[in-house]
Amino acid sequence: MTSLIDIRxxxxxxxxLCNHAVGEMEEYVQQAVERGLTTLVFLEHLETEIRYQPRSWLDDADFALYFREGERLKQQYREVIDIKLGVETGYNPEAAEAIRRRLARYPVERVGLSCHFHRHGDVHLNLLSRRRQSLDQLAAIGADAVVTAYFAALTEAVATLDCDVLCHLDAVLRHLPGIRFNDDHRRQIGELLDAMQAHSVALEINTSGFDYRGTPFPAGWIVTEALRRNIPLRAGSDAHHPAEVGRHFKRLPDLLAVLPA
Ligand SMILES: [Zn+2]
Ligand SMILES: [Zn+2]
Incomplete structure (x- = not known):
C-alpha cells in the first residue's frame, strides 16, 4: 500500500516569512536533505483581503524575497534535492478574482488550497486558532454554521481557482473542544471530494494532525472516500519549524493500509 503516497x-x-513560523528557507532544505527526502515543497501562506491582526501571511515584499531566495536554493541544491516554490492560498469568497490575479502574477509551482478565516462583520476570525477569544467568538456564531460555511467555501474554491492540492481538509475548528461534523457536513465533504475529482485536485495527508490529535488530517473515512474517487494523495508536514520537516511520514504507509472501509 506504500504506493498510495510518496513519503519522500x-x-x-x-x-x-509568514510571521508565525520560525527558520530560514535553507534550514528547511537542510533538514529535508538530512531526512533523505527527494522533494521539498514550500507552501507559503497567501491571503487576500483578509482583515485580521497580526498578519499571518506573506506580503508582496516577503514574496519577492521568497522567490529570489528559493531560486538560489534550487540552484545550490539541485544535485541533492528537488525544491518547489508554492503557496498555500486561503480562499476568501469575496476576493476570488483578486486571488486568481495574484496566483497568475507569481511564479508559483504548486498551489495548495485552504480556508483559514471566517468573516464576521468587519473582521475575520481565524478558524484554526487556539486563542480563547477567537474560539469563543466562533462558538457564539455557532460551530455548525461555521463548519457549513467552511466546506461551502472550499467547494467553491476548488471549482474557481486553479489549485493542485487541498490542505488539511478537516482541520476547521480543530481547537474547539468537542467539535464534530453532522450528517449535513459529511454530505458536504462528499460534494467537496466530487469537486476535487472533477478538477483534478489532490488530497493532502497532513501529518501535523499526529501532533494535534494523534492522527493526520483528514480523518481515515475521508481518505477512503477520496481513494474511492481515485483522488491522489500527497504527504505534507505543515512544518512551521525546520525540525518538523517530514514529521511522522514513516507512519503513513501502515496507517493507509488499514483505512476504514
Ligand atoms: Zn501557518
Ligand atoms: Zn500550512
Missing amino acids: EDGHVHTR
Missing part, C-alpha cells in the same frame, strides 16, 4: 516528498512547509 514533503509537500507543505512554511518559514519565518
Whole structure:
C-alpha cells in the first residue's frame, strides 16, 4: 500500500516569512536533505483581503524575497534535492478574482488550497486558532454554521481557482473542544471530494494532525472516500519549524493500509 503516497516528498512547509513560523528557507532544505527526502515543497501562506491582526501571511515584499531566495536554493541544491516554490492560498469568497490575479502574477509551482478565516462583520476570525477569544467568538456564531460555511467555501474554491492540492481538509475548528461534523457536513465533504475529482485536485495527508490529535488530517473515512474517487494523495508536514520537516511520514504507509472501509 506504500504506493498510495510518496513519503519522500514533503509537500507543505512554511518559514519565518509568514510571521508565525520560525527558520530560514535553507534550514528547511537542510533538514529535508538530512531526512533523505527527494522533494521539498514550500507552501507559503497567501491571503487576500483578509482583515485580521497580526498578519499571518506573506506580503508582496516577503514574496519577492521568497522567490529570489528559493531560486538560489534550487540552484545550490539541485544535485541533492528537488525544491518547489508554492503557496498555500486561503480562499476568501469575496476576493476570488483578486486571488486568481495574484496566483497568475507569481511564479508559483504548486498551489495548495485552504480556508483559514471566517468573516464576521468587519473582521475575520481565524478558524484554526487556539486563542480563547477567537474560539469563543466562533462558538457564539455557532460551530455548525461555521463548519457549513467552511466546506461551502472550499467547494467553491476548488471549482474557481486553479489549485493542485487541498490542505488539511478537516482541520476547521480543530481547537474547539468537542467539535464534530453532522450528517449535513459529511454530505458536504462528499460534494467537496466530487469537486476535487472533477478538477483534478489532490488530497493532502497532513501529518501535523499526529501532533494535534494523534492522527493526520483528514480523518481515515475521508481518505477512503477520496481513494474511492481515485483522488491522489500527497504527504505534507505543515512544518512551521525546520525540525518538523517530514514529521511522522514513516507512519503513513501502515496507517493507509488499514483505512476504514
Ligand atoms: Zn501557518
Ligand atoms: Zn500550512
